[in-house]
Amino acid sequence: MSTTDQTARDTQDTSEEVGGVPTGEDRVAIPGMSQEGETLQEGRNQAGEPEIRHTQHGDISGVPDSSRAGRFTSYDVADFPPLTSTLEDWRFTPLKRLRGLDDAALDGPAPAVSVTGGDAVEVTSVPRDDARIGSAGIPEDRVSANAWSSFREATVISIPRDAEVQEPLIVTFTGESDRPAAQHVVIDAGENSRALVVLRHVGTAVLSQNVEFSVSDGASLTVVSLQEWTDDSVHASSQQARLGKDATFKHVLVSLGGDLVRVTPSTRFTATGGDVAMYGLTFVDEGQHLESRLFVDHSVPRCKSRVNYKSALQGENAHGVWVGDVLIRAEAEGTDTYELNRNLILNDGPRMDSVPNLEIETGLIAGAGHASTTGQLDDEHLYYLMSRGIPEDQARRLVVRGFLFEIIQQVGVEALEEQLRASLEDELARTES
Amino acid sequence: MSTLEIKDLHASVILDDETTKPILKGVNLTINSGEVHAIMGPNGSGKSTLASTIAGHPKYQVDSGSVTLDGQDVLAMSVDERARAGLFLAMQYPVEIPGVTTSNFLRSAKTAVDGEAPSLRTWTKDVRAAMEKLKIDTDMLLRNVNEGFSGGEKKRHEILQLEILKPKIALLDETDSGLDVDALKIVSEGVNRALEQDNTGIMLITHYTRILRYIKPQFVHVFSDGRVVDQGGPELAEQLENEGYDRYVQAAAK
Numbered sequence: 001m002s003t004t005d006q007t008a009r010d011t012q013d014t015s016e017e018v019g020g021v022p023t024g025e026d027r028v029a030i031p032g033m034s035q036e037g038e039t040l041q042e043g044r045n046q047a048g049e050p051e052i053r054h055t056q057h058g059d060i061s062g063v064p065d066s067s068r069a070g071r072f073t074s075y076d077v078a079d080f081p082p083l084t085s086t087l088e089d090w091r092f093t094p095l096k097r098l099r100g101l102d103d104a105a106l107d108g109p110a111p112a113v114s115v116t117g118g119d120a121v122e123v124t125s126v127p128r129d130d131a132r133i134g135s136a137g138i139p140e141d142r143v144s145a146n147a148w149s150s151f152r153e154a155t156v157i158s159i160p161r162d163a164e165v166q167e168p169l170i171v172t173f174t175g176e177s178d179r180p181a182a183q184h185v186v187i188d189a190g191e192n193s194r195a196l197v198v199l200r201h202v203g204t205a206v207l208s209q210n211v212e213f214s215v216s217d218g219a220s221l222t223v224v225s226l227q228e229w230t231d232d233s234v235h236a237s238s239q240q241a242r243l244g245k246d247a248t249f250k251h252v253l254v255s256l257g258g259d260l261v262r263v264t265p266s267t268r269f270t271a272t273g274g275d276v277a278m279y280g281l282t283f284v285d286e287g288q289h290l291e292s293r294l295f296v297d298h299s300v301p302r303c304k305s306r307v308n309y310k311s312a313l314q315g316e317n318a319h320g321v322w323v324g325d326v327l328i329r330a331e332a333e334g335t336d337t338y339e340l341n342r343n344l345i346l347n348d349g350p351r352m353d354s355v356p357n358l359e360i361e362t363g364l365i366a367g368a369g370h371a372s373t374t375g376q377l378d379d380e381h382l383y384y385l386m387s388r389g390i391p392e393d394q395a396r397r398l399v400v401r402g403f404l405f406e407i408i409q410q411v412g413v414e415a416l417e418e419q420l421r422a423s424l425e426d427e428l429a430r431t432e433s
Numbered sequence: 434m435s436t437l438e439i440k441d442l443h444a445s446v447i448l449d450d451e452t453t454k455p456i457l458k459g460v461n462l463t464i465n466s467g468e469v470h471a472i473m474g475p476n477g478s479g480k481s482t483l484a485s486t487i488a489g490h491p492k493y494q495v496d497s498g499s500v501t502l503d504g505q506d507v508l509a510m511s512v513d514e515r516a517r518a519g520l521f522l523a524m525q526y527p528v529e530i531p532g533v534t535t536s537n538f539l540r541s542a543k544t545a546v547d548g549e550a551p552s553l554r555t556w557t558k559d560v561r562a563a564m565e566k567l568k569i570d571t572d573m574l575l576r577n578v579n580e581g582f583s584g585g586e587k588k589r590h591e592i593l594q595l596e597i598l599k600p601k602i603a604l605l606d607e608t609d610s611g612l613d614v615d616a617l618k619i620v621s622e623g624v625n626r627a628l629e630q631d632n633t634g635i636m637l638i639t640h641y642t643r644i645l646r647y648i649k650p651q652f653v654h655v656f657s658d659g660r661v662v663d664q665g666g667p668e669l670a671e672q673l674e675n676e677g678y679d680r681y682v683q684a685a686a687k
Binding site for chain 2 (some may be wrong): 381383385389391395401405409
């Protein structure tokens with residue numbers, strides 16, 4: 001049941017009152033709280049202040065929006081209020097460590113783009129007025145809008161219609177500056193095309209980035225976004241996908257390096273038959289803040305989504321954040337969705353915030369579920385391996401690798417999986433030594 | 434020639450609230466290389482606890498008594514040391530380990546138990562040959578350990594490990610449960626190969642006599658209320674087949 005449904009009942013009631021205070025069944029002890037939870041919708045404002053409009057200015061009101069449907073969007077950074085930790089969208093992020101991505105002029109040099117592989121794929125640099133820019137989404141937060149307001153040229157990666165791209169396209173973003181910068185990337189997958197694109201982020205950067213994925217009818221696009229920045233880098237990346245009819249989109253997020261990395265992938269469907277799988281792997285070391293906030297917007301009937309994010313955390317002040325918003329709108333009948341977040345805490349010191357949000361506005365769905373677990377290594381796994389003679393430290397490594405490699409196995413291209421495993425091995429070697 | 438000697442073993446299970454409950458109440462048992470000992474008994478009599486305690490499962494604590502393998506104190510060893518000393522437990526419920534491929538797992542285990550990596554030249558061939566005999570599809574090597582395996586596949590995978598790791602003494606914890614007749618025969622053949630080729634000593638824990646048609650025990654021990662209450666030769670198993678465990682359960686209740 002959605003929160004909208006809950007409060008419809010609350011707002012109707014004017015029945016039993018004594019001196020303006022509700023009594024009887026609907027009596028609540030705390031203003032704004034009903035027996036079913038907090039009342040966030042229109043009306044019922046105890047202080048006599050203007051009503052909160054959850055459909056338009058959710059973030060701006062300063063009150064956590066009850067529905068992801070109402071998230072404010074704008075291309076213009078000036079339309080967003082300054083960031084504070086009271087905003088739902090930013091409550092876990094250490095704002096001071098954004099290094100000005102939210103309000104500074106993003107005039108630093110954007111990471112250099114280099115491309116290998118991907119036969120038949122066209123990569124061009126285009127001015128702001130290119131028609132493909134803005135095809136997949138509008139900024140949903142101030143940092144993203146700041147980049148949108150600032151970028152000069154966009155990189156457009158175009159996969160021709162009907163193209164079957166055999167070789168993965170590797171796009172490497174190499175940062176060489178710690179001045180705040182903006183970057184815009186569009187990946188346009190033509191009708192019935194098939195391709196795998198890797199976005200590999202290396203070097204040093206303070207970067208706000210917008211990445212758009214336009215997945216046309218019948219197209220199948222796999223994207224691996226790999227964050228391997230240096231320890232002092234800051235990266236906010238809004239990655240928005242828009243799926244056509246019967247389109248398939250697989251998004252694999254791998255965040256390993258950086259001081260603060262905040263990736264916000266979102267997927268929207270425009271026609272039936274869309275299929276999205278979103279995977280995530282983060283390894284959070286001492287002092288790192290790695291945040292993933294995803295959104296799947298089921299707004300049309302008969303689409304499918306699967307989400308599986310995993311993280312391992314180790315060391316003092318290692319902070320991982322996962323927020324998974326899945327919205328099934330009233331019109332999205334026949335939706336099939338499941339989201340899962342699993343986190344492994346390897347020692348004392350890390351903090352993990354995991355928030356699955358599943359909003360369902362119609363009962364006519366094929367399936368919907370979510371699960372989140374955060375815990376330590378499973379003793380039964382260790383026991384099984386050790387009972388075969390494998391020493392404890394090696395067993396622990398096998399289980400941790402196994403836990404994380406499950407996500408890498410989703411990439412489906414052995415050469416690439418090998419590289420990802422190597423990257424993760426580097427990460428593990430650093431923390432194990 | 435190896436000997437596993439269990440003397441007056443008392444052990445408790447550690448419950449979720451960290452209290453303990455005594456399960457084993459003085460077990461005495463000696464198993465030599467090449468011998469098959471069937472441990473039979475009603476559900477809840479402590480058979481699996483015996484196997485798990487010997488293997489070193491963290492959920493069980495030893496209260497008193499001793500377990501030695503060729504004179505070495507097994508109870509002083511960690512779980513992995515026990516395996517490297519030559520003990521093997523085929524588990525009743527093998528756990529799934531996401532992300533660890535069976536291939537990687539088998540190689541890691543073999544390397545650990547032998548103290549050196551297996552010969553590159555023969556390893557793959559040997560594993561595949563062992564899998565073929567157990568009628569396991571070699572695709573299993575690429576799958577994660579026990580993940581999505583059927584009940585039968587899990588049990589065959591346990592016996593595959595038995596054949597590859599070649600322990601001195603193997604404890605088989607209800608390996609027959611959940612197997613159909615064909616799978617039971619295949620698994621039993623694997624155990625018999627370990628017996629004949631590697632002279633492994635076998636402790637065969639079972640509730641039913643069915644598996645004893647394929648694996649012939651020299652010794653049958655009846656387990657009830659945490660101890661061995663009767664023992665004999667194969668004829669004891671036949672008697673149990675006909676009479677069940679009732680008289681032992683009643684005796685324990687007195």
